[in-house]
Amino acid sequence: MAEKEITLMKGNEAIAHAAIRCGCDGYFGYPITPQSEVLETLAEQKPWETTGMVVVQAESEVSSINMVYGGACTGKRVMTSSSSPGVSLMQEGISYLAGAELPALVVNVSRGGPGLGTIQPSQADYFQTVKGGGHGDYRLITLAPASVQEMADFVDLAFELAFRYRNPAMILSDGAIGQMMEKVVLPPFKPRRSEEQIASECPWATIGRKGGRKPNIITSLELRSEEMEIINLRIQAKYREIEKKEVRFEEYMTDDAEYLIVAFGSAARISKKVISIAREQGIKVGLLRPITLWPFPSAKIAELGSRMKGILTLEINAGQMVEDVRLAVECKVPVQYFGRLGGIIPEPEEVVEVLKKMVK
Amino acid sequence: MTHEIIISGFGGQGVLSMGKILAYSGLMEGKEVTWMPAYGPEQRGGTANVTVIVSDEPVSSPILSSYDVAIILNQPSLDKFEPKVKKGGILIYDGNGINVPPQRKDINVYRIDAMDTAAKLNMIKVFNMMILGGLMKVRPVVTIESVLKALRKTLPERHHHLIPMNEEAIRKGMEIIVKEN
Numbered sequence: 001m002a003e004k005e006i007t008l009m010k011g012n013e014a015i016a017h018a019a020i021r022c023g024c025d026g027y028f029g030y031p032i033t034p035q036s037e038v039l040e041t042l043a044e045q046k047p048w049e050t051t052g053m054v055v056v057q058a059e060s061e062v063s064s065i066n067m068v069y070g071g072a073c074t075g076k077r078v079m080t081s082s083s084s085p086g087v088s089l090m091q092e093g094i095s096y097l098a099g100a101e102l103p104a105l106v107v108n109v110s111r112g113g114p115g116l117g118t119i120q121p122s123q124a125d126y127f128q129t130v131k132g133g134g135h136g137d138y139r140l141i142t143l144a145p146a147s148v149q150e151m152a153d154f155v156d157l158a159f160e161l162a163f164r165y166r167n168p169a170m171i172l173s174d175g176a177i178g179q180m181m182e183k184v185v186l187p188p189f190k191p192r193r194s195e196e197q198i199a200s201e202c203p204w205a206t207i208g209r210k211g212g213r214k215p216n217i218i219t220s221l222e223l224r225s226e227e228m229e230i231i232n233l234r235i236q237a238k239y240r241e242i243e244k245k246e247v248r249f250e251e252y253m254t255d256d257a258e259y260l261i262v263a264f265g266s267a268a269r270i271s272k273k274v275i276s277i278a279r280e281q282g283i284k285v286g287l288l289r290p291i292t293l294w295p296f297p298s299a300k301i302a303e304l305g306s307r308m309k310g311i312l313t314l315e316i317n318a319g320q321m322v323e324d325v326r327l328a329v330e331c332k333v334p335v336q337y338f339g340r341l342g343g344i345i346p347e348p349e350e351v352v353e354v355l356k357k358m359v360k
Numbered sequence: 361m362t363h364e365i366i367i368s369g370f371g372g373q374g375v376l377s378m379g380k381i382l383a384y385s386g387l388m389e390g391k392e393v394t395w396m397p398a399y400g401p402e403q404r405g406g407t408a409n410v411t412v413i414v415s416d417e418p419v420s421s422p423i424l425s426s427y428d429v430a431i432i433l434n435q436p437s438l439d440k441f442e443p444k445v446k447k448g449g450i451l452i453y454d455g456n457g458i459n460v461p462p463q464r465k466d467i468n469v470y471r472i473d474a475m476d477t478a479a480k481l482n483m484i485k486v487f488n489m490m491i492l493g494g495l496m497k498v499r500p501v502v503t504i505e506s507v508l509k510a511l512r513k514t515l516p517e518r519h520h521h522l523i524p525m526n527e528e529a530i531r532k533g534m535e536i537i538v539k540e541n
Contacts, residue, residue, distance in 0.1 A: 006387065008387050182419070269423075270420075348423075350425070
């Protein structure tokens with residue numbers, strides 16, 4: 001095999017190929033536009049014949065997420081993918097995964113809502129993802145890819161983080177990144193872990209008691225409040241550690257910037273075009289792209305914000321991340337939001353107009 | 361150099377696959393490429409369009425509001441995208457089914473009667489490659505060698521005998537495209 005294989009593919013296809021290559025043990029999913037190519041590509045690639053990865057089309061999203069729960073209990077690298085309405089159905093399961101401290105990957109190639117909404121791209125699941133769509137005090141490690149390459153790269157990264165912290169991880173993408181084709185270098189093949197490796201790396205896994213160890217119990221249920229508080233405090237301490245160690249972001253043309261755009265995923269791509277047009281017109285503007293939506297790069301935004309005349313968040317929703325940006329700068333800098341709704345993607349020129357009004 | 365191209369027509373005319381071949385050809389030349397389809401439910405019977413960006417630099421927004429080149433295969437697409445061609449840019453349209461031709465004087469308008477030609481030559485299947493040939497004549501985004509390489513790479517082996525017909529269509533397209541203004 002060539003050492004660097006460059007190919008052209010859709011973001012959804014990249015997710016599937018990356019899953020096979022990063023030693024994923026199982027995928028459980030149910031088709032929904034605009035992410036169906038994930039399951040389609042897996043079916044086409046038949047990884048059960050090569051790496052031994054299991055691919056199941058479940059009867060529903062509720063089944064998918066609970067199959068993921070089952071697989072995760074055994075220390076396997078398991079995942080599911082869906083789009084907004086399907087991810088809503090999974091929220092109970094995601095909360096249980098977080099409560100039971102199970103590593104797993106959920107991919108959301110989101111579309112416009114609320115309800116069945118539209119099949120066009122949207123970022124309106126930001127709140128659901130980072131504020132907890134399910135119940136209880138939990139957090140999802142959330143990666144927001146802005147290119148097909150990142151769709152491929154973040155699968156392995158998400159699994160690594162999920163296992164490092166025993167916490168579910170989410171790739172929050174959207175229909176644009178899922179459907180567009182770009183060139184991508186797929187990650188090298190990594191074998192699936194052996195049973196022995198799983199036993200040594202995941203001492204918590206319920207893989208059968210060989211020898212004298214105490215039985216492992218995986219549950220999110222604890223009826224004694226005192227015990228439940230201790231569990232919660234431990235989970236919260238883990239979250240603080242993640243917030244300290246795992247913040248990821250991209251900075252673009254911020255050195256001389258007087259204005260800052262904060263945008264993630266496809267909105268960040270649009271922002272780069274906005275920046276090139278705006279700079280031609282003399283507006284010094286840069287971009288901060290959160291790569292992890294949780295943990296959120298609050299400190300970085302506060303630092304950059306302190307030397308900006310204004311901040312604009314560009315989101316393909318009604319203004320969700322803007323709340324976290326305002327919190328980050330503690331309202332010391334004016335923060336505006338612009339976005340389009342219902343599956344409409346903002347065009348670069350209309351964002352430039354918003355910037356011009358800010359500058360005036 | 362960056363080429364920002366919109367291809368728009370009816371679903372079934374090969375709009376998306378033409379875009380894909382164009383993007384793949386760019387890839388063959390080591391360029392940065394992005395292929396962004398309008399994947400809505402409007403594709404069947406309605407209009408289908410795809411934005412293709414071929415560039416020497418990393419591509420920023422895959423979604424654009426103005427284009428260097430618009431390739432137009434039906435009237436609704438012409439109505440929608442003629443105003444969105446950049447000043448001095450290129451508009452290529454197939455005359456088939458166009459009642460109100462392009463009006464703008466500040467862009468370069470080319471007409472290519474590929475649908476009629478393809479029908480006459482019994483080449484309907486490669487109609488979209490004729491259009492692609494037209495594009496390559498007036499704006500050499502990629503070379504014909506790259507397109508043939510891309511076809512060899514993307515078509516399954518069993519269809520490789522169709523590549524000469526595709527090449528013929530590209531060359532025909534280069535011949536029949538005419539400047540209108």
